[in-house]
Amino acid sequence: MTDQNNYLDMDLLRFTTAGSVDDGKSTLIGRLFHDTKAIFEDQLEAIERSSKQRGDEHINLALLTDGLRAEREQGITIDVAYRYFATPKRKFIIADTPGHIQYTRNMVTGASTANLALILVDARNGVVEQTRRHTFIADLLGIKHVAVCINKMDLVDYDEKAYEKVLRQYTDFASRLENVTDLTFIPISALKGDNVVDRSENMQWYKGPPLLYHLENVYVGSDSNHVDARFPVQWVIRPHSDEHHDFRGFSGRVAGGVFKLGDKVTILPSGFSTKISKILKGETEIEEAYHPQSVTILLEDEIDVSRGDMIVKPNNQPKVEQDLDAFICWFSGNKKLSKGSKFIFRHTTKEAQAIVSDIRYKVDVNSLRKMEDVETFDMNDIGRVSLRISQPIFHDTYRRNRNTGSFILVDPFTNETLAAGMLR
Amino acid sequence: MQNYNLTHLEQLESEAIFILRETAAQFERPGLLFSGGKDSIVMAHLAAKAFSPAKIPFPFVHVDTGHNFPETIAFRDSFVKKTGVQLIVGYVQGSIDKGTAVEETGPNASRNALQSVTLLETIEKESLDACLGGGRRDEEKARAKERFFSHRDAFGQWDPKNQRPELWNLFNGRKSQGENFRIFPLSNWTEMDVWQYAKIENIELPNLYFTHEREVVDRNGSLLAVSEFVTPRDNESPKKETVRFRTIGDATCTGAVLSTASNLDEVIAEVAASRVTERGARADDRRSEAAMEDRKKQGYF
Incomplete structure (x- = not known):
């Protein structure tokens, strides 16, 4: 496969970040964007112009996500901002949430669709209230992967002891989490670029991968439930045309498990059972459907099924x-x-x-x-x-x-x- | 056990189809905003897939500024004929004639902002309660905070500070009388995703998107196509260039880019190497820092 076509093989990682103005979150996102070429020249120029106008000393990358007038005027982030970047391996969707007002609402919203939570801790301050809050919400929302970036390592002389102190603090508190199964710690400096995209020369004691490598390779494929077959019916397709006179298809997005052609299924709430006679993805007939595919299922027997009903397997019911x-x-x-x-x-x-x-x-x-x-x-x-x-x-x-x-x-x-x- | 992973394009496709079906299920009279641009073409393609083998269960709506590339209208008409859907056209000229919209004057006059007036009038006339748009969050910073289901009050206004939170796959399209929704199934797509998807799905696109020779003038850094709507000024000298368009909008404000990309593979390679966003060539966004936000608050797409 040539470089040009590698997109045929890319997958998707959704992650959430949270934090306040000065913990380096914008700097980190800015660096990921910059180094993966997700910031374009006209965007950079526009940010430079506004930073100068505002009298900021450095280019303020928050201006990249904070597009609303009130946000720019007050220097705050109002809402969850969705940001996108891609490497040849993966496309990333970041749900970037502000750390202050309405924090819970925004963090919960961002976390509801994320596979991974990226949590920034200032190496000088260690675990603070906000770290715990964000971790708790990520865990509550069922996020299995947490990447803890211990940031500003340049300000503690890249000292391994400072890193280990934060790691111990965090591990203590994380022992109470219910859902997080993968906890990864990475010492970084977002400002200087240590361990963000490339391995840091300044922290030879750290043997793990840099952040971007971790984000590109963390395995989230097994996070979906492929065991309990669940198909909430979203829309019933009835073409009313001569060509498809008797067609009745039940459309929806597989919410769990796998449905195969010929599978015996039960419809809830009626409790009637029948078999799957056809599965369509667009116009194409397919053999099986799994989460999160949007498909149309046809049944062998004529049964009354409508939106809000659920197709399941007789031996595994919700x-x-x-x-x-x-x-x-x-x-x-x-x-x-x-x-x-x-x-x-x-x-x-x-x-x-x-x-x-x-x-x-x-x-x-x-x-x-x-x-x-x-x-x-x-x-x-x-x-x-x-x-x-x-x-x-x-x-x-x-x-x-x-x-x-x-x-x-x-x-x-x-x-x-x-x-x-x-x-x- | 088998590998049940989807590629990023498969995931985006599935999400968009889910949103399209949800729109059909939650609203009484939705419409699909079809401009003939690549995003609306991809959205229409997804809609055809979502409801196959039935027809798309809602009409297409085009807000026509009158300043079109002729290629766009030809493409729109053949597309509508092929899919057999109903086409509703709202004319900006109609709003101007009625006096509900006033033509801009001055050197950079454009009908772009007037589209909001015509769109809102069309929504009212046709009693549409939801309009599907091809907008993407990566396009512009005010769009980065847009919802999939974006609520508009009875005046068609967007209130960015008071949006409904959207969690999981649960979309709240409930509304009071007179209110309506804008719905964006491609929210999570980037420009690159759209091109790549067009490639793998073999989606036909207007030839404006591919390299051709065209007479253009350089106006404030945008290469505008010379036409009956854009005439060279005294200090401008039109030149023949080898160009293509990255976005297609109103002919008075959509800039071309120098390009030799003649097919989707070459376009994808060019976009990958590009250092400027696609809206970088659009004069309508350059008017001010919050140009898009202001237009959206007034009912823009």
């Missing part, structure tokens, strides 16, 4: 329940959650109504302590609640499957997205 136990992150600044609150509940392709039957506890994201006897959830609160849903929900635990274990709560009056939830 939980079907109306009373749910969930972790939620409350986003709204306008509204609070309390016992008895009613919401619209969105889960896979299904919409129902939910009522809060119990508030169990909140978690202090800084100390990770449980707070019981709480009555309401305010903006950025995280904790555990019980919900009663207007109809049975086909689900798995979030830990087992992110797609069938996640939901959002929507305000029935303003239509605002109020909360994100993960089923236990």
Whole structure:
């Protein structure tokens, strides 16, 4: 395969970063972009112009992500910014989230689709509140891979002891995490470029790979659930044409497991069983479909199936329940959650109504302590609640499957997205 | 066990198809904004795949500035004929004639910003509750914070500071009367992804995207094609150059680039080596630092 065609073989890594203005996050992203040629000359010129206008001493790379006028004026980042770069091996999507206002909401949003969390720690300050907060959220959102970059090593004379001190602090605290299975530590200097793209000459004691190599090679293929077959029906295709008179196809995105031609399947909620007679990807017939492919499934028997139903295997079915136990992150600044609150509940392709039957506890994201006897959830609160849903929900635990274990709560009056939830 | 990995293009394709189907399911009357540019062509191709073998279940909508490259309109019409979808055209000239839009005057006058007026009028006239656009987050910094499902109030305005958070694959398209959505299935695609996908899917694109000879003038660093809409000024001397377009928009503000790339492989190689973004040649974005944000707040694509 020639260089030109290597894109036929590239895969995708989504990662999230979080941090405040001065921990070097922008510098690090800027360096990754610069060294992988993701910053273009006209962008660089525009940033240089604005940096000069603002009187910044160095080129301010935050200006690359902070495009909104209010952000530029106030020097803050308002929202999750999505950034893209690619190497010949991988395309990367960064969900870059600000470290201050609405931090939880933004971090949770960024982490919900990420495979990896990149956490920056200042080698001089060690693990701080924000490090713990970000790590906790990454773990809560089911991220398995965490890359801890111990930054500003140039300011501690590239000293191995400084690195090891941070590593010990972090490992102590990380022993309580539930989902993270791959924890990697990399000593770097984003400013000087040590261990970002190339191996550092200044830290011969570090035997691991530089950050970009790690990002290019970390194996995320086994993170998806390929065991429990789940297919939430999104849309029913009925062409109403002479040529395809009897065609009835059920479209959707495989949420877990593998569906093969001829497989025996059960439809929920009806419980009818039949076999898969055809799988289509566009116009092409394929033999099997797996997460996260968008396909159309045809069934042998004529069964009533519509949006919100789920196609599964008879010997491996999800939980079907109306009373749910969930972790939620409350986003709204306008509204609070309390016992008895009613919401619209969105889960896979299904919409129902939910009522809060119990508030169990909140978690202090800084100390990770449980707070019981709480009555309401305010903006950025995280904790555990019980919900009663207007109809049975086909689900798995979030830990087992992110797609069938996640939901959002929507305000029935303003239509605002109020909360994100993960089923236990 | 078998390797169940998808390539980056397969993942992007699957995500875009999911969004297109979600749009059909959550809205009563969506429309697909079709400009004849490469992004909208790729989006239309994905829509055809998403609903195959049925027809695409929504109309195409074109906001016509009247300042088109003739190639674009010819391509649009043949594409619509081939797919059999309904085409709705909103004319900027119509808005000007009605007095709802006022033609810009001055040396760099363009109808680009007026498209917002015509788009909003078309949305209202056709009762569209969602418009699918080919916008990508990598295009411009104000787009970097755009959602897949982007809520617009009853005035068609975008409020970047008050967007709904988007988590997992759960998209909230609920709205009140009069409000609508812009939906961007290609949000996570880059320019390179679009070219690569066009290549592997064998998608036909207008010949403006490939090298040809054309008379151009150099205006503020953009190579503008000489046409009935762009006439050389006294201090400008038109030249014949070997060029192609990286983006296609209104002929008054879409700059060409010097290029000999005659097919998709050569375009991909050229984009890979390029040091300037594709919108670098677009005069509409250069007007000010927040030019795109301002237009979007007023209802732009």
